[in-house]
Amino acid sequence: MSPTHAPAGAARQGSLRELNLALVLGRIAAADRPPSRADLATATGLTRATVSAVVEDLLAGQLVSEADPAPRAGAGRPARGLVLADHGPAGLGLEVNVDYLAVCVVDLAGQVRHRTVHRADLRPVDPADALARLVELAGRARADADRQGLTLAGAALAVPGLVDDAGLVRLAPNLGWRDVAVPALLAEHPALTEQVPGVPALMVDNEANLAALGELHSRPPGPASFLHISGEVGIGAGIVLDGALFRGVRGWSGEIGHLPVHPQGRPCRCGGRGCLEQYAGQEAIVAAAGLARAELPADTATVRLAELAEAGDDAALRALRDAGTALGVAVAGVVNLLDLDTVVLGGGYAPLAPWLCPPVLTEIAARVLTAAWSPVTVRPSTLGAEAAVVGAAGSVVRRIVARPGGWLARCG
Amino acid sequence: MSPTHAPAGAARQGSLRELNLALVLGRIAAADRPPSRADLATATGLTRATVSAVVEDLLAGQLVSEADPAPRAGAGRPARGLVLADHGPAGLGLEVNVDYLAVCVVDLAGQVRHRTVHRADLRPVDPADALARLVELAGRARADADRQGLTLAGAALAVPGLVDDAGLVRLAPNLGWRDVAVPALLAEHPALTEQVPGVPALMVDNEANLAALGELHSRPPGPASFLHISGEVGIGAGIVLDGALFRGVRGWSGEIGHLPVHPQGRPCRCGGRGCLEQYAGQEAIVAAAGLARAELPADTATVRLAELAEAGDDAALRALRDAGTALGVAVAGVVNLLDLDTVVLGGGYAPLAPWLCPPVLTEIAARVLTAAWSPVTVRPSTLGAEAAVVGAAGSVVRRIVARPGGWLARCG
DNA sequence: GCAAATAATTCAATCGTTGAACAAATAGCG
DNA sequence: CGCTATTTGTTCAACGATTGAATTATTTGC
Numbered sequence: 001m002s003p004t005h006a007p008a009g010a011a012r013q014g015s016l017r018e019l020n021l022a023l024v025l026g027r028i029a030a031a032d033r034p035p036s037r038a039d040l041a042t043a044t045g046l047t048r049a050t051v052s053a054v055v056e057d058l059l060a061g062q063l064v065s066e067a068d069p070a071p072r073a074g075a076g077r078p079a080r081g082l083v084l085a086d087h088g089p090a091g092l093g094l095e096v097n098v099d100y101l102a103v104c105v106v107d108l109a110g111q112v113r114h115r116t117v118h119r120a121d122l123r124p125v126d127p128a129d130a131l132a133r134l135v136e137l138a139g140r141a142r143a144d145a146d147r148q149g150l151t152l153a154g155a156a157l158a159v160p161g162l163v164d165d166a167g168l169v170r171l172a173p174n175l176g177w178r179d180v181a182v183p184a185l186l187a188e189h190p191a192l193t194e195q196v197p198g199v200p201a202l203m204v205d206n207e208a209n210l211a212a213l214g215e216l217h218s219r220p221p222g223p224a225s226f227l228h229i230s231g232e233v234g235i236g237a238g239i240v241l242d243g244a245l246f247r248g249v250r251g252w253s254g255e256i257g258h259l260p261v262h263p264q265g266r267p268c269r270c271g272g273r274g275c276l277e278q279y280a281g282q283e284a285i286v287a288a289a290g291l292a293r294a295e296l297p298a299d300t301a302t303v304r305l306a307e308l309a310e311a312g313d314d315a316a317l318r319a320l321r322d323a324g325t326a327l328g329v330a331v332a333g334v335v336n337l338l339d340l341d342t343v344v345l346g347g348g349y350a351p352l353a354p355w356l357c358p359p360v361l362t363e364i365a366a367r368v369l370t371a372a373w374s375p376v377t378v379r380p381s382t383l384g385a386e387a388a389v390v391g392a393a394g395s396v397v398r399r400i401v402a403r404p405g406g407w408l409a410r411c412g
Numbered sequence: 413m414s415p416t417h418a419p420a421g422a423a424r425q426g427s428l429r430e431l432n433l434a435l436v437l438g439r440i441a442a443a444d445r446p447p448s449r450a451d452l453a454t455a456t457g458l459t460r461a462t463v464s465a466v467v468e469d470l471l472a473g474q475l476v477s478e479a480d481p482a483p484r485a486g487a488g489r490p491a492r493g494l495v496l497a498d499h500g501p502a503g504l505g506l507e508v509n510v511d512y513l514a515v516c517v518v519d520l521a522g523q524v525r526h527r528t529v530h531r532a533d534l535r536p537v538d539p540a541d542a543l544a545r546l547v548e549l550a551g552r553a554r555a556d557a558d559r560q561g562l563t564l565a566g567a568a569l570a571v572p573g574l575v576d577d578a579g580l581v582r583l584a585p586n587l588g589w590r591d592v593a594v595p596a597l598l599a600e601h602p603a604l605t606e607q608v609p610g611v612p613a614l615m616v617d618n619e620a621n622l623a624a625l626g627e628l629h630s631r632p633p634g635p636a637s638f639l640h641i642s643g644e645v646g647i648g649a650g651i652v653l654d655g656a657l658f659r660g661v662r663g664w665s666g667e668i669g670h671l672p673v674h675p676q677g678r679p680c681r682c683g684g685r686g687c688l689e690q691y692a693g694q695e696a697i698v699a700a701a702g703l704a705r706a707e708l709p710a711d712t713a714t715v716r717l718a719e720l721a722e723a724g725d726d727a728a729l730r731a732l733r734d735a736g737t738a739l740g741v742a743v744a745g746v747v748n749l750l751d752l753d754t755v756v757l758g759g760g761y762a763p764l765a766p767w768l769c770p771p772v773l774t775e776i777a778a779r780v781l782t783a784a785w786s787p788v789t790v791r792p793s794t795l796g797a798e799a800a801v802v803g804a805a806g807s808v809v810r811r812i813v814a815r816p817g818g819w820l821a822r823c824g
Numbered sequence: 825g826c827a828a829a830t831a832a833t834t835c836a837a838t839c840g841t842t843g844a845a846c847a848a849a850t851a852g853c854g
Numbered sequence: 855c856g857c858t859a860t861t862t863g864t865t866c867a868a869c870g871a872t873t874g875a876a877t878t879a880t881t882t883g884c
Contacts, residue, residue: 009456010432011427012458012871012873013839013871013872014840016428016839019427020423020840020841023421036863038861038863047841049843049863049864050842052864074861075850076849076850077860078850162781170785225660225661237749239750241653246750250751252781255749260744260745260779270779272778330745333672333742336671337649337746338651338658338665339660339662339663339665340661341662366683367670367684368670422841424842425840425842432872448831449831450831450832458872459874460831461872464832486883487830488881489829489830489881490830490880491830
């Protein structure tokens with residue numbers, strides 16, 4: 001968390017260098033223009049001598065490279081700009097969702113260097129088969145990455161469900177998965193299990209969490225704390241606090257879909273009554289708009305809904321307004337509780353944002369105690385449907401940027 | 413937050429020692445028996461030589477002292493146990509509340525070494541007057557601390573309202589305060605403004621936040637993540653995530669009292685409808701139980717309510733059950749969102765916990781998606797009404813334990 | 825009384841940062 | 855064209871902190 005607390009381990013000599021590697025690399029990543037060594041020295045408070053030594057390590061490890069000297073006015077020896085390497089380590093992002101498989105590769109700078117989306121209804125498919133198909137796509141992505149001079153340093157898999165620390169998918173209701181041991185199933189595929197010391201070969205995480213991370217690291221940089229809501233069949237939220245994803249005690253945070261908005265209302269499949277999902281979930285909106293939901297795959301339903309709303313269809317507009325109001329009630333509660341100033345509507349909500357935002361803002365204005373002093377921003381996701389895969393791949397490279405020691409120990 | 417992110421500043425030589433000072437001191441604080449230098453070496457991973465050097469610094473700065481050798485079986489030179497000093501720096505805790513002023517002193521080990529509670533109705537009192545009275549109590553506390561060989565290293569003030577970063581009390585509705593610049597008003601009183609480098613002389617914070625911190629550091633140590641709910645006239649929550657208080661973007665988190673539990677229900681003074689406060693706030697419970705609330709000060713009302721419930725009074729029991737159900741709906745939402753496994757009922761809720769817990773647990777069981785896999789504990793606060801002052805004083809000493817460098821630089 | 829065992833300290837070696845001096849490379853100016 | 859001012863980046867002795875081994879201190883068990 002943020003959180004200023006003592007470190008876990010002992011601070012030995014080497015930790016010092018590791019901290020400064022992270023500090024300098026982080027500055028290079030955050031800068032909007034390639035900084036020189038001298039810039040980094042003044043920005044970080046380190047000596048130019050130390051910065052030179054640190055940068056030498058980073059160059060040797062292929063984490064940064066020297067760019068063309070940035071033009072500068074005035075006299076003096078020209079600076080050599082430093083940028084994140086476009087040929088160093090990269091992250092592999094994977095996603096299994098209800099109606100598609102996706103794979104992408106993201107480099108250190110956060111650029112998407114490869115992407116594949118394979119549309120298919122995954123519900124009737126056995127988990128092992130689904131993962132086998134995904135591994136095939138991943139193999140092609142790896143080949144493409146190699147061709148571009150990138151080395152995959154790890155992989156992360158996004159799943160629409162509850163995942164525990166060991167990567168076991170406890171429950172993915174809309175996918176029909178229960179207790180699927182993803183790491184064990186993927187262990188047979190060497191394409192994914194190439195080891196980097198200190199970096200787990202594969203991380204499995206909730207789709208909403210990774211989408212929030214994708215949003216966090218998208219350019220231009222947004223706020224460090226926000227709520228990212230993915231409106232799919234279920235409604236998941238990723239909670240980003242002080243630049244870090246909050247995962248909860250067991251990693252199951254973000255189940256905003258089961259916040260009660262009408263405590264005595266419609267029964268929900270979770271066993272409660274009046275959960276948000278029953279009023280603002282995709283199926284609920286589609287049904288309220290009078291569309292036959294069985295006919296349509298999930299992702300085209302929202303597009304169709306947006307078309308109808310655009311055309312001024314009364315039922316669609318009413319359905320969206322009601323869903324937005326329910327969403328607003330829930331979001332207002334969250335904002336009161338966590339004091340966030342930004343809410344991002346992602347996933348299936350992104351294309352519907354023009355109609356959802358107004359009622360959400362109305363509820364916030366009415367219910368949030370501090371709304372009068374400082375406004376709450378509600379905006380659609382910038383990454384859209386790709387947020388989760390991109391966030392998954394990005395989480396791999398972000399871990400390297402945040403702690404480069406592990407990577408350098410391997411590729412020194 | 414926990415959060416593994418890079419440090420803010422440059423890691424120079426001295427930071428290394430500072431980190432290890434914090435590491436060793438933290439171990440001494442967390443140990444249940446006085447550890448020897450050798451114990452600390454194995455526990456932290458540092459060399460015995462380093463631990464000796466670090467401990468020497470801590471001894472010189474009066475942060476730890478050597479205890480009687482703990483009896484040990486077997487041969488060998490006896491160890492010298494290390495404990496947190498009972499004569500070093502201490503924290504001053506202050507509280508202004510609706511019907512009392514409180515002051516306490518807490519030493520490094522977390523022991524309360526002085527306490528004063530002054531009962532008075534503070535609502536009609538001018539903020540400056542109230543603070544002046546508090547300063548008088550603080551002066552006596554300081555004298556008492558001096559007599560015990562303690563040096564006050566900072567102070568923290570708990571207020572039942574919204575506080576911003578600068579210590580300005582934006583709004584304390586039940587106290588009738590609005591835009592009260594506490595630090596400016598207290599600056600005239602030198603008893604509180606003795607400076608320690610790196611430690612702000614006075615911190616002002618929300619009462620619910622500090623109560624949660626008090627609970628976090630109470631012995632025996634509880635979980636690192638939990639929700640602490642203070643049920644007073646308003647309902648405030650302190651959110652502790654991974655051992656750190658989560659304050660929100662502007663420091664105004666925890667307004668659980670305005671979570672909507674009946675979106676179209678009773679209007680609330682916040683402008684919304686159906687807020688939790690209208691169903692589980694102290695005034696709401698007292699009214700539902702048929703007590704004339706105007707007759708009773710806030711704190712005796714809950715005691716009276718507990719007596720009635722104990723005696724089997726129907727109206728009181730019904731009022732508590734309904735309040736517990738409303739509270740449970742809100743708490744279930746929070747648990748779904750944040751994935752917490754512990755909820756602490758504090759403040760005015762503590763004595764009512766026997767009647768509130770069952771309906772809260774019922775709602776959690778019905779509404780929390782993951783309740784089937786891992787249970788949620790709901791329990792009363794161990795500190796009771798003193799949690800906020802003790803937490804305030806504790807926050808001062810905790811900051812020293814977490815970063816001893818500042819204190820040692822002063823008292824080397 | 826002596827050996828074994830455990831605790832704590834001492835000391836040369838090592839590693840990373842520091843600060844200043846030095847080399848490199850350019851713009852401006854006469 | 856040559857000189858100076860200016861800024862960048864590197865080199866090097868010094869310093870501070872940790873390390874690991876050797877040493878001293880103190881007790882139990884035989």
